[in-house]
Amino acid sequence: MSESRAELLTRLERAAQQIRRDVFRALRAGGGGHVGGSCSAADILSALYFHRMRVRPQEPEWPDRDRFVLSKGHANAALGAVLAQAGFIDPAILDRFYHFDSPFGMHPDIKMAGIEMCTGALGHGLAIATGMALGARMQKQAFHTFVMIGDGELHEGSNWEAALAASHYRLANLTAIIDFNKIAQSGRLTELVGLDPMADKWRAFGWEVREIDGHDMGAVVDALDSLPFHGERPSAIVAHTVKGKGVSFAEDTYLWHSNNVTDEVYARAMAELGAR
Amino acid sequence: MSDSGNWRERAATQTRLAFGQALLELGARDPRTVVVSADTQDLLGIRPFIERFRERFIEMGIAEQNAIGVAAGLATTGMRPYVCAYAPFISARSMEQVRNDVAYARQRVVIGAAASGISLGVAGGTHHSLEDLALMRSFPNMTVIVPADIEEAYQATLATQDIDGPVYLRLGGRVEEPTVTDPAVPFRCGKARVLRPGNDVAILACGAMVSLAVQTSDDLRAAGIDARVINVSSIKPLDRETILAAAVETRRIVTAEEHHLTGGLGGAVAELLSVEHPTRMRMIGMPDAFASIGPTVKVREKYGMSAAAIERACRELLDAR
Known part of the structure; x- marks a missing residue:
């Protein structure tokens, strides 16, 4: 009856690979897009939507649903992929990525079921998620708010305004997940503007922090199952990830932050991601 | 109903204070009313609201971008946020949050933008707000209102309850704003x-x-x-x-x-x-x-x-x- 841990992890890992395949499906339909940040986020998205979050795909506006805000909105292909796999949207929408009048563009748009906010201009999501967590508290709702933030995105100062406020208001119902893949559009963060020590920054802002390997499904599940990390502090999961994870030619390089996805690229990616 | 009878006296001929007085009334009318401050508690006269509805007040400090983002997040949960801010900062510094999180996402966020125009004359050009109407007016979904006096500011603030979308309410500073409108002729959004x-x-x-x-x-x-x-x-x-x-x-x-x-x-x-x-x-x-x-x-x-x-x-x- 109940799922063993091994079964759980296998199920989530498979779902994550499906997200990656669907990312390439969407990107091929659109001609290209953000491979790197979509693939680095895939395992965490799988664990959120298929294990941790309480959501109702058939009732996307269910008031007590957990909230997820993709602050690094350029990974919207991965979010669309997980929403399709979860049943929020028709998987056929994946084939309309970037298409005229599609609800599925480069960045999340509330026109699409399951999307909580229009994001992608970087540095917006944490403030929005903070507002959602405050709204839950004021209305005595039990939902938890998750926000995924890109590492390069943390250059935007607005994040740190929100980080201050969330800890001031002791929002234990808020979790920030940092997709720490170490690479932005122009290169390595250490060569742009460095962000280390990442975890210490969040601790200094009053957050309870855990660092995990964002591709170790057991570690991802354990972190999500331990939330909140502290009864009176917001939680931060610093997830060490690999940009482009799962596709060898796209891994750990800024060249695949965003790139063209031709039929040939698609075929190479799918060969590595293996249909199951 | 709240003890709103003396609001005119407390507004002291200033639209920014009439806004704060109207929030007190809105707080009593609608439990979803929430006030977000950017270190502007006296600027918009919201201390009475804070005293009465402390659990529905959020101080964000001097962080306008965050104030707008948080207000947008609150609005998605069904709350009705009123952001209290300085016009020059909330219109320019947090313009992207207003455009994306509020206008594009069409969230019911009301921005009370005080000290507009050259009401902070002695503060200099960094603190003048002479482009906010152009900026706010250019966003689809936005409603932009400039009350002429305290009567209209009070009525317009109450009227935001019925506006299904974001609102920018442009308010004055510490300069006296003589009453010119007739309180018996009700304010109607979209009506001159x-x-x-x-x-x-x-x-x-x-x-x-x-x-x-x-x-x-x-x-x-x-x-x-x-x-x-x-x-x-x-x-x-x-x-x-x-x-x-x-x-x-x-x-x-x-x-x-x-x-x-x-x-x-x-x-x-x-x-x-x-x-x-x-x-x-x-x-x-x-x-x-x-x-x-x-x-x-x-x-x-x-x-x-x-x-x-x-x-x-x-x-x-x-x-x-």
Whole structure:
């Protein structure tokens, strides 16, 4: 009856690979897009939507649903992929990525079921998620708010305004997940503007922090199952990830932050991601 | 109902304080009302709200971008946030949050933007807000309102309850704003109100310029000139019907605002009339320059935002007949 841990992890890992395949499906339909940040986020998205979050795909506006805000909105292909796999949207929408009048563009748009906010201009999501967590508290709702933030995105100062406020208001119902893949559009963060020590920054802002390997499904599940990390502090999961994870030619390089996805690229990616 | 009877006394002729008093009333009417401050508790007179509804008050500190983002997040959960802020900072510094999180995502966030125009005259150009109407008016979904006095500020704030979308309420500073509207004529969003009749020329004004327009009209009447005064507090949506009627009936339009001549009330009226009914116009407002430092009224006068300048503009149009 109940799922063993091994079964759980296998199920989530498979779902994550499906997200990656669907990312390439969407990107091929659109001609290209953000491979790197979509693939680095895939395992965490799988664990959120298929294990941790309480959501109702058939009732996307269910008031007590957990909230997820993709602050690094350029990974919207991965979010669309997980929403399709979860049943929020028709998987056929994946084939309309970037298409005229599609609800599925480069960045999340509330026109699409399951999307909580229009994001992608970087540095917006944490403030929005903070507002959602405050709204839950004021209305005595039990939902938890998750926000995924890109590492390069943390250059935007607005994040740190929100980080201050969330800890001031002791929002234990808020979790920030940092997709720490170490690479932005122009290169390595250490060569742009460095962000280390990442975890210490969040601790200094009053957050309870855990660092995990964002591709170790057991570690991802354990972190999500331990939330909140502290009864009176917001939680931060610093997830060490690999940009482009799962596709060898796209891994750990800024060249695949965003790139063209031709039929040939698609075929190479799918060969590595293996249909199951 | 709240003890709102003495709100006029507490608003002390200032629209920014009338906003705070109206929030107290809204807090009592609607449990979803939540007030978000950017270290502006006295600026917008919200301490009574805080005392009464502490659990529905959020201080964000000096962080306008965060205040707007948080308000948008609150709105998604069904709360009705009112952001209290300085006009120059909330309109410019957090403009992207207003555009994306509030206007594009069409969240019901009301922004109370105090100390607008050159009300912070002595603070200098860094603290003047002379482009906010142009910025806010350019966003789809936004409603933009400039109350002329405390009566209208109070009514307009209450009226936001029924506006299904974001609102930018432009409020004044510490300069006295004389009462010119009739509290018995209710504020309606999208409706301009005629304050003085007249068919020789029409003065379309908003905010602090409305009382100067009324004064101008009264002065001109003594000289046998009937200047219609229209309080265009609703910059967006614009009351096309009332403005077009004024253009048809008077054939001369003067606009007056404490804002750059680019993109504000004058711009909105010109956009309408140039297409629908080309009409001779004069525009009173801030020319393409950063304003001098100084007391508000003196700075206004320097750049032609005075009753004398409005009267000159009216006479120029009449002479051009």
